[in-house]
Amino acid sequence: MPGAAAVALLVASATACSNEAIDEWSRGGMPESITKQAEITQTLWNGGWIAALATGVVVWGLILWACVFHRKKKGSSEALPPQVRYNLPIEILYTVVPVIMVAVFFFFTARDETEITKVSNTAPVKVYVEGYQWSWRFTTEYEGQKVVTAGIPVDLSKQDKDNPQGPQLVLPVNSRVHFDLHSPDVIHSFWVPEFLFKQDVFPGPKHNEFEITTLDRTGVFIGRCAELCGVDHSKMLFSVKLVPQAEFDQFIKSQAGSAQ
Numbered sequence: 001m002p003g004a005a006a007v008a009l010l011v012a013s014a015t016a017c018s019n020e021a022i023d024e025w026s027r028g029g030m031p032e033s034i035t036k037q038a039e040i041t042q043t044l045w046n047g048g049w050i051a052a053l054a055t056g057v058v059v060w061g062l063i064l065w066a067c068v069f070h071r072k073k074k075g076s077s078e079a080l081p082p083q084v085r086y087n088l089p090i091e092i093l094y095t096v097v098p099v100i101m102v103a104v105f106f107f108f109t110a111r112d113e114t115e116i117t118k119v120s121n122t123a124p125v126k127v128y129v130e131g132y133q134w135s136w137r138f139t140t141e142y143e144g145q146k147v148v149t150a151g152i153p154v155d156l157s158k159q160d161k162d163n164p165q166g167p168q169l170v171l172p173v174n175s176r177v178h179f180d181l182h183s184p185d186v187i188h189s190f191w192v193p194e195f196l197f198k199q200d201v202f203p204g205p206k207h208n209e210f211e212i213t214t215l216d217r218t219g220v221f222i223g224r225c226a227e228l229c230g231v232d233h234s235k236m237l238f239s240v241k242l243v244p245q246a247e248f249d250q251f252i253k254s255q256a257g258s259a260q
Contacts, residue, residue, distance in 0.1 A: 035214055036215065040115055116197060128182070129181045136238045138150075146256060147170075161222065171240060172247075180209050182202070187200055200227060219241075223237070223239060
């Protein structure tokens, strides 16, 4: 019986690992999405890989076909085979097909980028993000109340993924969130890998803005600056915590008017 239990545990573990690996492969190595906009990016990413692999299969097939069926045969003359450099139909084909491929990629990229960066200004949760050397300040506004969360450079020697350091931005699941990004010093970049999207944080009057719709997936997700901004760039870490709506309401109520 102990042996059978061990085998069953091994099979279950292998199946779980297999399912996890398949899930990761299905995402092309990308993190699991936590926003609707990230799902759009994931679909575009998968489509790009499928198109690239299909093109590769055709090219590899043509190369192998040429190697197998157009090899020089014994006893054949030393004359060059028929040349195609002046074959107008083939040269047009070589030009038109790549142009069509690039145009298709451009269309889907432009379409999805427009959707991802669309701003409605009607999101119930608004977050003013200030990236500075070398941390972050988040001002969350919800139903007329504000919560300010500021941080200091993270001590990387004490960083723990299960208990991340740095300022933490709390957001509700299944909600639209508006982000307004600004920097008082140099260019930073606001990046949460699970967003599958990042935006530069500019100094001066220009503000980058975008909106997300969070999915029904709670948890803590690490964010960072993705723009080399100075000596302590690597210490510009923060986290985003997605919580149920009731917990978010309680958080805003308890922290409104105070600085964390």
